[in-house]
Amino acid sequence: MAGLKIRLLLIVSIFLSVVNAGKTVFIDPHDPWQVFEGWGTSLCWWANAFGGFPDVVRNQAADLVFDFNKGLGLNVIRYNIGGGDNPSHHHMRIGGDVPGFRPCNNCDYNWTSDANQRWILFAAKDRGADVFEAFSNSPPYWMTYSNCSSGGRNSTNNLNPSYYDAYADYLTEVVKWYKEQEITFRTLEPFNEPTTGLWHELGLLNTTTVSFADEGLFEGEIATISAIDTFDAFNKNVKLYVSQYNTHAYSGIQRSLLHLIAKQNGKRLWMSEWGSWSSKNMSASIKLSEEILKDMRKLKPVAWVYWQIIEHAPNGNDGNDYGLIGADFSNSTIPLDIRLSFYGFAQYTKFIRPGYQIISSNDDDTLAAQDASNKTLVLVCTNKNNAPDTWSINVSKFNISSFNVYRTSNDNETLKLLPNTWSITNGILIYESPANSITTLVFNVTQ
Ligand SMILES: *[C@@H]1O[C@H](CO)[C@@H](O)[C@H](O)[C@H]1NC(C)=O
Ligand SMILES: *[C@@H]1O[C@H](CO)[C@@H](O)[C@H](O)[C@H]1NC(C)=O
Ligand SMILES: *[C@@H]1O[C@H](CO)[C@@H](O)[C@H](O)[C@H]1NC(C)=O
Ligand SMILES: *[C@@H]1O[C@H](CO)[C@@H](O)[C@H](O)[C@H]1NC(C)=O
Ligand SMILES: *[C@@H]1O[C@H](CO)[C@@H](O)[C@H](O)[C@H]1NC(C)=O
Ligand SMILES: *[C@@H]1O[C@H](CO)[C@@H](O)[C@H](O)[C@H]1NC(C)=O
Ligand SMILES: *[C@@H]1O[C@H](CO)[C@@H](O)[C@H](O)[C@H]1NC(C)=O
Numbered sequence: 001m002a003g004l005k006i007r008l009l010l011i012v013s014i015f016l017s018v019v020n021a022g023k024t025v026f027i028d029p030h031d032p033w034q035v036f037e038g039w040g041t042s043l044c045w046w047a048n049a050f051g052g053f054p055d056v057v058r059n060q061a062a063d064l065v066f067d068f069n070k071g072l073g074l075n076v077i078r079y080n081i082g083g084g085d086n087p088s089h090h091h092m093r094i095g096g097d098v099p100g101f102r103p104c105n106n107c108d109y110n111w112t113s114d115a116n117q118r119w120i121l122f123a124a125k126d127r128g129a130d131v132f133e134a135f136s137n138s139p140p141y142w143m144t145y146s147n148c149s150s151g152g153r154n155s156t157n158n159l160n161p162s163y164y165d166a167y168a169d170y171l172t173e174v175v176k177w178y179k180e181q182e183i184t185f186r187t188l189e190p191f192n193e194p195t196t197g198l199w200h201e202l203g204l205l206n207t208t209t210v211s212f213a214d215e216g217l218f219e220g221e222i223a224t225i226s227a228i229d230t231f232d233a234f235n236k237n238v239k240l241y242v243s244q245y246n247t248h249a250y251s252g253i254q255r256s257l258l259h260l261i262a263k264q265n266g267k268r269l270w271m272s273e274w275g276s277w278s279s280k281n282m283s284a285s286i287k288l289s290e291e292i293l294k295d296m297r298k299l300k301p302v303a304w305v306y307w308q309i310i311e312h313a314p315n316g317n318d319g320n321d322y323g324l325i326g327a328d329f330s331n332s333t334i335p336l337d338i339r340l341s342f343y344g345f346a347q348y349t350k351f352i353r354p355g356y357q358i359i360s361s362n363d364d365d366t367l368a369a370q371d372a373s374n375k376t377l378v379l380v381c382t383n384k385n386n387a388p389d390t391w392s393i394n395v396s397k398f399n400i401s402s403f404n405v406y407r408t409s410n411d412n413e414t415l416k417l418l419p420n421t422w423s424i425t426n427g428i429l430i431y432e433s434p435a436n437s438i439t440t441l442v443f444n445v446t447q
């Protein structure tokens with residue numbers, strides 16, 4: 001009886017597992033989406049702290065973030081042109097007080113300023129970073145109404161109009177100086193999350209064009225704070241000066257519309273900032289992955305840039321910061337806390353590389369890409385459910401000679417290369433994905 005019961009149960013569960021056979025995914029090489037130029041990070045505010053740490057510590061951080069073999073291999077860098085705060089103010093978060101280059105209206109530029117962030121900038125370049133954008137959160141404090149570079153007392157324009165030209169000069173002088181130091185900022189983004197719609201045409205250098213608007217939302221209930229409305233607000237002449245649309249991805253759903261607007265205007269599109277809370281388990285990785293999937297599949301940006309890759313978390317991982325790595329910005333001897341979400345991000349950044357063609361996959365939890373020579377196919381598959389799932393992946397359009405499987409999960413798997421126990425039958429790979437996991441499949445394709 002017992003034996004029969006077990007057999008019946010087995011039959012029922014096999015039947016159920018067939019009925020629930022997870023999802024089927026079809027990968028289509030003949031439906032190309034965006035050609036990707038890279039994964040990135042802002043240097044705020046961690047570089048201002050880490051660049052001043054002892055060599056061994058700052059090199060470790062730079063390796064983890066920018067080096068392809070030792071870390072994430074991020075190649076897109078957003079350098080923050082600091083305004084420099086009022087010397088009598090001391091209210092910014094640690095690292096947040098990014099030094100400016102001109103301490104007063106009549107002062108000369110001081111090019112020894114901001115040495116910490118600059119060290120990280122060059123460390124990134126040395127490790128292969130090759131796309132650089134400069135952006136600004138505030139003009140120098142002395143150009144503002146509030147006499148402070150952390151913003152105005154209210155949400156109106158804080159830049160005194162009599163300094164509009166001086167501010168434009170300030171930004172372009174910094175970009176020009178860096179060009180002489182052999183860092184060419186391809187784009188200059190003069191405002192971060194501008195809610196006022198005020199923008200001024202700049203006299204620009206040949207090698208650097210303007211990107212805007214770095215709004216926090218795609219679209220919004222508040223008309224003035226959405227990327228879509230901000231792009232609409234600028235007239236045709238202003239748009240001519242702009243090569244790139246930047247959007248943050250914190251809120252909103254109109255990704256496809258924004259993609260279309262950028263395409264119609266002939267502008268390069270970036271997801272220039274997103275970040276979310278850390279956690280000890282996979283929840284932060286799954287959230288990160290879901291954001292990447294939504295953005296890469298619908299917004300289709302050519303670069304995807306994280307905010308605050310390393311965060312000040314002196315009391316360990318309490319889930320109150322955005323860092324993929326936790327650190328103590330005030331104490332370089334505290335070991336770096338490499339979170340699970342660091343590996344969650346690595347599941348993408350180490351495999352879908354600059355120059356890869358993102359291609360169609362008919363499943364919201366999958367991102368597919370192939371390299372320029374079509375010899376490598378990469379699939380990043382996320383199981384966001386609290387239960388295992390069976391994926392039936394149709395790769396019949398590819399002539400696959402071998403493949404590797406890497407996974408990050410709650411089960412102590414951190415970008416783990418798994419023993420390959422799977423096979424492809426008639427173009428179909430059946431893959432059992434554990435609960436709350438991210439899997440990267442890397443296929444060698446023969447032509
Ligand atoms: C702005 O701050 C500077 C430095 O603390 C001070 O000298 C100056 O008087 C302030 N200006 C105004 C208008 O408050
Ligand atoms: C220039 O900046 C450096 C670094 O902050 C500082 O030590 C130096 O005093 C500044 N020079 C002048 C002339 O202000
Ligand atoms: C708000 O900003 C405007 C300038 O844009 C200024 O005239 C006004 O006094 C500010 N209000 C407060 C309360 O600071
Ligand atoms: C820079 O721009 C100016 C004005 O448009 C143009 O005359 C010049 O040839 C450009 N220089 C380079 C190096 O492209
Ligand atoms: C994962 O961690 C978050 C906080 O970081 C917590 O809210 C959540 O309950 C945890 N999930 C599980 C399954 O333990
Ligand atoms: C830095 O951390 C180390 C190790 O915990 C500790 O011994 C030291 O006192 C700390 N330094 C400061 C300045 O807090
Ligand atoms: C790669 O595949 C795509 C789609 O089949 C094709 O359009 C492209 O020409 C191929 N590229 C190379 C280098 O073979």
Ligand SMILES: *[C@@H]1O[C@H](CO)[C@@H](O)[C@H](O)[C@H]1NC(C)=O
Pocket residue numbers: 026394396427428
């Ligand atoms: C795999 O996809 C191809 C191309 O669309 C299709 O012909 C084939 O039937 C699919 N295989 C399965 C098992 O669904």
Ligand SMILES: *[C@@H]1O[C@H](CO)[C@@H](O)[C@H](O)[C@H]1NC(C)=O
Pocket residue numbers: 410411412
């Ligand atoms: C993960 O590894 C740690 C340390 O080796 C161990 O204590 C923990 O039980 C492991 N967790 C799982 C789910 O295997």
Ligand SMILES: *[C@@H]1O[C@H](CO)[C@@H](O)[C@H](O)[C@H]1NC(C)=O
Pocket residue numbers: 399401446447
């Ligand atoms: C598929 O690859 C094999 C080598 O692994 C090769 O012999 C065969 O010709 C290829 N088929 C196609 C259709 O390219």
